[in-house]
Amino acid sequence: QKEVEQDPGPLSVPEGAIVSLNCTYSNSAFQYFMWYRQYSRKGPELLMYTYSSGNKEDGRFTAQVDKSSKYISLFIRDSQPSDSATYLCAMSHPGAGGTSYGKLTFGQGTILTVHP
Amino acid sequence: DVKVTQSSRYLVKRTGEKVFLECVQDMDHENMFWYRQDPGLGLRLIYFSYDVKMKEKGDIPEGYSVSREKKERFSLILESASTNQTSMYLCASSPPGTSGSGEQFFGPGTRLTVL
Numbered sequence: 001q002k003e004v005e006q007d008p009g010p011l012s013v014p015e016g017a018i019v020s021l022n023c024t025y026s027n028s029a030f031q032y033f034m035w036y037r038q039y040s041r042k043g044p045e046l047l048m049y050t051y052s053s054g055n056k057e058d059g060r061f062t063a064q065v066d067k068s069s070k071y072i073s074l075f076i077r078d079s080q081p082s083d084s085a086t087y088l089c090a091m092s093h094p095g096a097g098g099t100s101y102g103k104l105t106f107g108q109g110t111i112l113t114v115h116p
Numbered sequence: 117d118v119k120v121t122q123s124s125r126y127l128v129k130r131t132g133e134k135v136f137l138e139c140v141q142d143m144d145h146e147n148m149f150w151y152r153q154d155p156g157l158g159l160r161l162i163y164f165s166y167d168v169k170m171k172e173k174g175d176i177p178e179g180y181s182v183s184r185e186k187k188e189r190f191s192l193i194l195e196s197a198s199t200n201q202t203s204m205y206l207c208a209s210s211p212p213g214t215s216g217s218g219e220q221f222f223g224p225g226t227r228l229t230v231l
Contacts, residue, residue, distance in 0.1 A: 008156055034219065043120070043206055043222030088158065104220060108158035
């Protein structure tokens with residue numbers, strides 16, 4: 001079983017829809033939770049990060065962490081064609097790698113297409 | 117503006133060749149990482165380095181080696197390329213893990229094809 005599971009999709013939605021992307025994880029030591037966005041033929045870039053449980057909002061994007069369920073979500077409101085990309089969840093804990101080397105554990109990524 | 121650059125966007129090599137992938141970051145970051153990305157498998161960590169001349173194996177180090185002679189440069193070496201090493205290779209860097217979330221900054225990737 002992988003430490004982080006993410007449905008690879010693909011997910012196709014009409015413009016304006018609310019999109020929900022999710023990851024589950026098994027390691028209760030994870031404390032930092034991130035979402036990366038990767039456009040085609042580009043490297044991933046950080047979209048949002050959350051420390052521990054709770055919600056965080058940034059414009060049309062909301063990240064949620066439920067540590068009790070080991071479940072994180074990214075919601076995209078009023079989705080746009082420019083949101084079409086692969087979304088990767090990533091997690092870390094302070095002791096990753098035996099010391100704080102900043103190792104991240106990634107989900108498989110979800111391919112999202114928003115069509116006009 | 118932070119920047120991670122990779123020496124090639126596309127590379128085609130033959131089986132058995134020695135392949136060098138170069139990565140340079142201009143953010144004075146201590147940590148550097150090499151991943152490969154394959155459909156359905158996500159990002160898998162090959163090697164990482166937390167200081168000059170230091171390296172640690174990741175999850176899939178077999179068939180690869182790395183070199184870090186200078187802080188800003190981290191090289192991935194395929195000693196004898198094989199077709200199953202055809203993949204997208206991504207380099208990333210980050211400041212020390214104690215300084216925050218461990219956000220990693222990625223380069224644009226090198227798509228390597230081994231024939």
